[in-house]
Amino acid sequence: MNSQNSHIWQKGQSMFEFxxxxxxxxxxxxxxxxxxVQWGFIYTSKSTLDAAxxxxxxxxxxxxxxxxxxxxxxxxxxxxxxxQGTAATDTxxxxxxxxxxxxxxxxxxxxxxxxRTFTKFRVRSRTPRGFxxxxxxxxxxxxxxxxxxVGSGSHNRRLNIQDANLLQIEIRWCQRLIVPFANRVINExxxxxxxxxxxQDQLACNALGAATGDIYLALTSQGLMRMxxxxxx
Numbered sequence: 001m002n003s004q005n006s007h008i009w010q011k012g013q014s015m016f017e018f019x020x021x022x023x024x025x026x027x028x029x030x031x032x033x034x035x036x037v038q039w040g041f042i043y044t045s046k047s048t049l050d051a052a053x054x055x056x057x058x059x060x061x062x063x064x065x066x067x068x069x070x071x072x073x074x075x076x077x078x079x080x081x082x083x084q085g086t087a088a089t090d091t092x093x094x095x096x097x098x099x100x101x102x103x104x105x106x107x108x109x110x111x112x113x114x115x116r117t118f119t120k121f122r123v124r125s126r127t128p129r130g131f132x133x134x135x136x137x138x139x140x141x142x143x144x145x146x147x148x149x150v151g152s153g154s155h156n157r158r159l160n161i162q163d164a165n166l167l168q169i170e171i172r173w174c175q176r177l178i179v180p181f182a183n184r185v186i187n188e189x190x191x192x193x194x195x196x197x198x199x200q201d202q203l204a205c206n207a208l209g210a211a212t213g214d215i216y217l218a219l220t221s222q223g224l225m226r227m228x229x230x231x232x233x
Contacts, residue, residue, distance in 0.1 A: 031181055038182035042217060045081060045175045049221045052077020056108070057169050057223030064134070064232040065167055067108055074171060075102040105174040105208065105216070107201075112168040116151045118233050121164040125230065134230035135164050165227045174205035174216035183215045190217065 052074050059073030060066065075098045082097040084090055113121070113135060122133040136143075140162055147158040177183030191198050191206060198206070205216035 031185070034179045034182035035185065038177060038179035038186065041178065042175060042219075045173070046219050046221075048078060048081055049171065049173050049219055053169070053171050053221040053223040054225075056171065057167055057225045060110075060169065061167050061225050061228045064229045065110065065113075065227070066232075067110070070108055070169060071102055071106070074106060074108070075099045078102060078173075105176075107172045107204065109170045109172075110167070111170055111222070112166055113164050113231055115233075116155070117159060117164050118231070120148060120150050120159075121161055132232060134232045135227070136161070137165055137227050137230040140165060165231070166224060167227050167231065168222065168224045170220060170222045172201045172204065173219045173221070174208050175219050177215045177217055186217060187215045 055077035056070045056073035060070040063069035075095075078101065079094050079098040082101065083094040118133075118135060121135050123136050124131055125134050125136075143161050145160050145162060147160045147163075150157045150159050177186060189195055190202055199218060201218035201220060205218040208214075209216045
């Protein structure tokens with residue numbers, strides 16, 4: 001009997017201790033849940049960005065490596081993040097919002113061909129608008145595959161005309177963090193120099209946040225595809 005009473009007393013004490021500590025655990029539980037929700041949004045944004053980068057680099061291959069066309073492709077690919085319905089007006093609104101966000105929240109960098117590669121392999125071609133320099137794109141399988149030095153010193157690379165026709169881009173996207181508390185925790189993690197050295201992309205997103213009053217996380221994605229038209233600068 002005494003053993004049973006002791007067991008009941010211990011169980012009651014444990015229940016009392018749990019209820020006593022619950023108010024202190026609730027903030028931690030809430031912040032943890034907010035962090036999980038925010039990381040879910042970040043994962044969705046990164047997946048969308050990766051798919052949009054493929055669409056963007058394809059647009060570039062079809063339009064002579066035009067940054068404007070790459071940006072249009074990116075805006076089309078990022079549209080799902082801004083879609084809030086299936087009606088025609090919702091689609092138009094998503095297109096407008098995606099286009100504006102792409103202008104403000106993204107940076108497009110063409111990694112290949114760079115200026116040195118373009119200077120090395122460019123030819124002077126005649127177009128309806130006059131003469132222009134471009135990297136030839138026709139009959140690549142029959143062109144000389146011999147590699148040549150591009151650049152000098154530590155920047156020296158050996159490339160051929162086929163390599164010069166590979167369009168490689170990198171896109172930095174500043175994703176707005178919208179979940180309260182979690183956005184500040186993540187911002188502290190990626191910007192605090194005591195925890196991690198902030199990247200240049202994150203610093204650029206921080207500058208955007210300072211201008212708009214929001215908190216942004218830098219996401220990057222790369223795309224690579226063979227040119228379908230001559231590359232021009």
